[in-house]
Amino acid sequence: MTSPHLDEEPAEHRRFARYLQALEAVAETDEVALVAAVLRDQDTTMADSAVGRHLDRRAPDLLTDAKFTAWTQTLTEVIADRDFLTLRLREWTLLRTIALGEPWTPEELTGATDWFQHMAAATQIAPSPEALRLLAERGRTEALPAKLPAAGAGEDRTGATRLGVGIEVRGEALRQARPGKATAPSPDQPWTSPARHHFHVQ
Template structure:
């Protein structure tokens, strides 16, 4: 069970006073607080602070909400980290503190594969083809690798993935740049 002192500390991180009541029974209040605290974590945040926040989140009695919070945090962090090694180092503490959160662990693994695909498309291909639709869509939307796009256009797990990959290949071959929005 969450300790009142832990919630008070989180509210202090975001410069707010903890409410006298309501937070313990309302996962929406806690979810918003967790997001606000994790959003404040940047490259400049000490590892101890982020570790403490994650440690509080994983103790939340609503495990689904806790896992959703951490997936949100990982999804927010991933685009900011270039090399796979930098991203892996950044999310290592999250993975260690949340061993029973299978969906989170899978999302971390998938982001690591997305990052590896940027520098080693050939070495990442088998994992991408065997991956989830989310992973394949993310690769199709972010990669410029002709190898990956061709493979996903032919063998993607959904029509959306196959069509998007084929469209990206056609645009690349005609010199049309994709719409960044």
């Protein structure tokens, strides 16, 4: 006879789903408090993954917004002792730097994680011909899409850059990098949840 408990979803999976729902609906004024509460969960890798997914959802919306800097500064204080989240927020900041056309160094791009290199090369999050050219030449092969768009190709008079999947005006906050849109899971993600709550969704 099969025990009814065998089909029950583990408690940490249910908490993960609840955290995702709460973080998606949280008011801006309550965001920091909720993130701090999630990070107090005893399952630290699950909590990191829930907050990491929240960062990946919020950051594209704020990427070129003036609020981005204050948002990252406030969250940095809350996640200061979580290495994975600190790195993820730092790499979103680097993507913002590229998107705004501000100075960056080759070492920052080539030394970044596979997740960052894929985001910078395979999406329209930071349409920089220079960054694309650098990643095509020196990026890690396993982090990059099978075929990189031609760096600088498709530049038109509006200042938009064609990256093989349409035209996006440089500097706009992009929503295409929301969780569920990434085409290549990052090896840097710390936790694997059940299929319906999986952090890496095609």
